[in-house]
Amino acid sequence: MSRVTRGLPSWPYRNTVLALATGSFFATMVARLVLSPNVPAITADLGVSKSEVGLALTGMWALYALFQFPSGVLGERYGERRVILAALGLTGAGSALVAVAPGFGAFALFALCLGGGAGLYFSAGTALLTRQFEKTGHALGFHTAGGPLAGLLGPLAAAYVGTRYGWRAATLLGAAVAVPLFVAAVLALRETPPVRPETPVRERFDPGVVVHYLSKPRTAFTTVVAVVTVFVWQSFASFFPTFLVEYHGYATGDASAAFAAVFALSAVCLPVLGTLSDRVGRDAVLVTCLVAAGTGFAALLAGTGLPALLAGVGGLGVGLSWMGTVQSRLMDTLAVDERGTGFGLVRTVYMLVSSLGSVVTGTAAEAAGWPVAVGLLVGLVAVTAVALVGNRALGLGL
Incomplete structure (x- = not known):
């Protein structure tokens, strides 16, 4: 024994x-x-x-x-x-x-x-x-x-x-x-x-504690990245089934199934991408996720039928799995004895600001249509990806 x-x-x-x-x-x-x-x-x-x-x-x-x-x-x-x-x-x-x-x-x-x-x-x-x-x-x-x-x-x-x-x-x-x-x-x-x-x-x-954390350039930059990613996620979570029903004409049940499929794929990808970010770097994984999410949204805007739906669900399932890597990047900017208060403060900031995602996306869809509303999300992830690449290319250290 x-x-x-x-x-x-x-x-x-x-x-x-x-x-x-x-x-x-x-x-x-x-x-x-x-x-x-x-x-x-x-x-x-x-x-x-x-x-x-x-x-x-x-x-x-x-x-x-x-x-x-x-x-x-x-x-x-x-x-x-x-x-x-x-x-x-x-x-x-x-x-x-x-x-x-x-x-x-x-x-x-x-x-x-x-x-x-x-x-x-x-x-x-x-x-x-x-x-x-x-x-x-x-x-x-x-x-x-x-x-x-x-x-x-x-x-x-x-x-x-x-x-x-x-x-x-x-x-x-x-x-x-x-x-x-x-x-x-x-x-x-x-x-x-x-x-x-x-x-x-x-x-x-x-x-003064708030100013201390948010005045750190790397922490402030990562907070902006977090605001964008959670804003986009909040918009997706609030309106994705409605978008599929109204823009593509899917039945409510089919739209809900596609919605659930994105969550299921994201649950699998989150730990995989988090582990990968330890090996190849946070920003490389984040840029990949941002590109995947933008591609998923764009496929659903430009395409029709099952191919567009599969491309959209696949891109969003991978792309929206960015949160573990975003949080790891944020923790990397904080000293060990700052990670409780610092992370809590920044998380409060980015969650409150990004909660506007539902209102902004819903208002844009109602006033200008789904192409404008979803196009806004594509633009946000594209600008963020460019900012991350530019930070690395120019050696800004953010």
Whole structure:
């Protein structure tokens, strides 16, 4: 028995951290995404309009973005493990409370709690991974893949459960995922020593801290790249099925299947591209992704039929897998003891700014048509690719 045991490959603790981190990101995404497919049922049950539910969900996503910064600050002050546990616990509790909300006021309040609780996770989880892995592209690529997996599986599961058992049961799927992961994290995650145990939290919210990080040329440049990539992703996530239905005439089911196929391909490509960025460089992978995404959008604008759809889905599935590499590039610009607060701050900035993607793209499509709206996205990725290539060619060091 001892010989067999000695012959088994060991399981490094850092892989446990990576698995739990990816699962935690998946859980915090699922808890929010399960609400969208059941908006009609929610409006009917609570006796409110779609715009009122939309306002509540917008507040949930806004608080999610705003809590990225506190996540990093609290992780540096108290240790990432405590913040991750708090995020998972609050996500599970928020999801359960939304499911039992007796009226719209309680629904909106609990949705805000859910957004804030889920928002506490990502910056602390990312900082913890950078402590465990020297090759951050590999780790953050796997970690970020939890998002597309949630985008693929969460709405499908919520639609099925909501149809059979109602929106409240579907909402509980968030708690059903978050609570087991909370228990697993309690049992498996080791205590993490805080990076800044003596620094008062209040000092980290000083405006000077914001200026300190965003005045670094490499960090500022990477923040702009992040704004563009998330803006484009947000636009895609909001309107891709609608674009296929209105511009190409696809049935809603076929458009949804193509949408899911992009998420599935992205979930596979994210860890692969993240690992590749450790070997060949962040910018080479980012430029490849930007070109692939631009090609995918252009194919869907210029082409018709199945060939255009396959080219579009393939290009977007690969291209929109840029986020793990973007985050690794950002971490490369920060010192080890800055990665919690610095990453949280920059993530809050780029998420809030890029959240305009839905509004801008929707307005452009309504006012000028889909060629203009999608053409804008092609232009953004093209300019960003040129900026990255120019930075390398001219030796700007950004």
